[in-house]
Amino acid sequence: MQTSTDTIQSNFSLKEFNTFGLDCTAGGFLRVDNPAQLSRLPELISRYENYLILGGGSNLLLPDYFDGLVVQIALDKLQTRKSDSDVLVNAGGGLNWHELVTFCVKENYGGLENLALIPGSTGAAPIQNIGAYGVELKDVFVCLNAFDLQSGEYRCFNREEMEFGYRDSVFKGRHKGRFIISDVWLKLTTKNHRINTSYGSLAAHLKNKGIDNPGIADVFNAVVEVRRSKLPDPGQIGNAGSFFKNPVVDAGNLESIREKHPDVVFFELKGPEVMYKIPAGWLIERCGFKGKFKGSVGCYEKQALVLVNRGGAKSSDLVSFAGEIQHSVAAEFGIPLEPEVNIVQPENYGNVISL
Numbered sequence: 521m522q523t524s525t526d527t528i529q530s531n532f533s534l535k536e537f538n539t540f541g542l543d544c545t546a547g548g549f550l551r552v553d554n555p556a557q558l559s560r561l562p563e564l565i566s567r568y569e570n571y572l573i574l575g576g577g578s579n580l581l582l583p584d585y586f587d588g589l590v591v592q593i594a595l596d597k598l599q600t601r602k603s604d605s606d607v608l609v610n611a612g613g614g615l616n617w618h619e620l621v622t623f624c625v626k627e628n629y630g631g632l633e634n635l636a637l638i639p640g641s642t643g644a645a646p647i648q649n650i651g652a653y654g655v656e657l658k659d660v661f662v663c664l665n666a667f668d669l670q671s672g673e674y675r676c677f678n679r680e681e682m683e684f685g686y687r688d689s690v691f692k693g694r695h696k697g698r699f700i701i702s703d704v705w706l707k708l709t710t711k712n713h714r715i716n717t718s719y720g721s722l723a724a725h726l727k728n729k730g731i732d733n734p735g736i737a738d739v740f741n742a743v744v745e746v747r748r749s750k751l752p753d754p755g756q757i758g759n760a761g762s763f764f765k766n767p768v769v770d771a772g773n774l775e776s777i778r779e780k781h782p783d784v785v786f787f788e789l790k791g792p793e794v795m796y797k798i799p800a801g802w803l804i805e806r807c808g809f810k811g812k813f814k815g816s817v818g819c820y821e822k823q824a825l826v827l828v829n830r831g832g833a834k835s836s837d838l839v840s841f842a843g844e845i846q847h848s849v850a851a852e853f854g855i856p857l858e859p860e861v862n863i864v865q866p867e868n869y870g871n872v873i874s875l
């Protein structure tokens with residue numbers, strides 16, 4: 521077992537700690553693998569100008585130098601409480617998300633299978649309410665425990681208090697950077713699983729394989745295969761998944777886009793007012809960026825929404841390429857693209873910026 525110390529490493533390279541593979545150096549780096557360390561964090565952090573909470577670094581665009589303390593959350597306990605038809609899973613914030621999903625599918629716990637192969641940690645999953653293939657974290661979320669860096673106390677957040685939205689929660693808004701998510705409680709099924717194959721490419725993949733009545737393991741395998749067929753493996757090529765969120769427009773906006781682009785792809789969203797989600801990947805591809813590169817930065821050839829670093833890129837290269845995309849999409853479609861990736865920049869530490 522590892523001992524937990526508060527040893528801060530100076531001038532620490534984060535190259536292996538962010539999936540873009542950016543060569544960022546942190547002024548200080550601390551790994552937290554024991555809950556007892558959390559109570560000492562407010563004092564440790566106060567010695568620095570800035571701080572950044574780090575999970576797996578799969579949704580971050582880091583600067584060349586981070587002038588502050590980077591705190592990596594590595595709390596990895598896992599416990600389960602079974603009842604007749606469901607199970608409560610309590611997972612430490614530092615557990616690898618995909619390993620948790622794999623464990624649950626092997627144990628026949630249903631609910632996470634559509635969220636397979638999403639990189640990163642369990643603690644970060646509620647922050648942007650991770651979602652894929654028709655399921656979002658909020659669908660299985662019960663509550664989480666978080667350490668308040670301001671008060672030095674723990675607080676529990678239930679589902680309502682999380683204010684979940686599409687790639688959004690209270691931790692991206694008014695509580696950004698204030699809490700450390702130590703562990704998350706999820707409620708999963710042990711029988712009568714709610715199989716969700718509503719997502720077009722998932723349904724098509726299962727059909728192609730001749731699977732008519734999939735179980736959770738079939739869905740898990742299909743999601744892994746679909747993802748591998750279109751998303752770059754960060755171990756091979758630097759990326760942070762979708763760089764932008766998919767924009768949501770009202771009926772009027774959609775109609776004016778359809779006048780010029782009758783083939784625009786859109787999905788109707790249910791709600792008090794009918795709104796439409798347009799895939800940002802389609803907008804970006806239509807503006808000619810798919811597979812286009814400037815130096816080592818570009819749009820992945822199989823998925824235009826994924827910006828990649830083929831090696832040696834700087835944060836500023838990605839920011840300026842992303843800006844070009846935003847300008848182009850705004851000029852052609854009148855739609856502002858909002859970054860999904862957390863862009864860490866000196867003037868904006870701890871916040872998501874609008875490019």
Ligand code: FAD
Nearest residue numbers: 573575576577578579640641643644650651652701760761
């Ligand atoms: P990090 O990138 O380390 O951090 C992200 C944010 O969370 C930062 O603001 C950080 O300060 C904060 N944070 C991290 N851990 C904690 C904690 N314990 N307490 C408090 N704050 C914390 N996302 C999806 O939703 N759906 C997808 O399908 C998807 N696919 C992806 C595919 C690829 C190839 C990649 C590279 C990324 C993808 N992502 C996807 C984005 C990313 O995997 C998720 O956002 C993931 O939850 C980020 O986890 P992380 O631990 O890497 O967070």
Ligand code: EPU
Nearest residue numbers: 652653761762764765766785799801802805822823824825
């Ligand atoms: N499309 C194009 N060209 C492209 C890419 C996509 O035209 O280059 C169009 C196609 O019509 C395609 C549609 O967009 O059918 C949807 O594409 P895809 O199924 O790949 O999904 P996405 O909308 O691009 C979203 C999430 C992903 C998530 C998938 C599956 C966002 C911002 N992204 O991508 O999440 O894995 O759906 O649910 O919502 C992430 O957040 O990092 C991420 C990868």
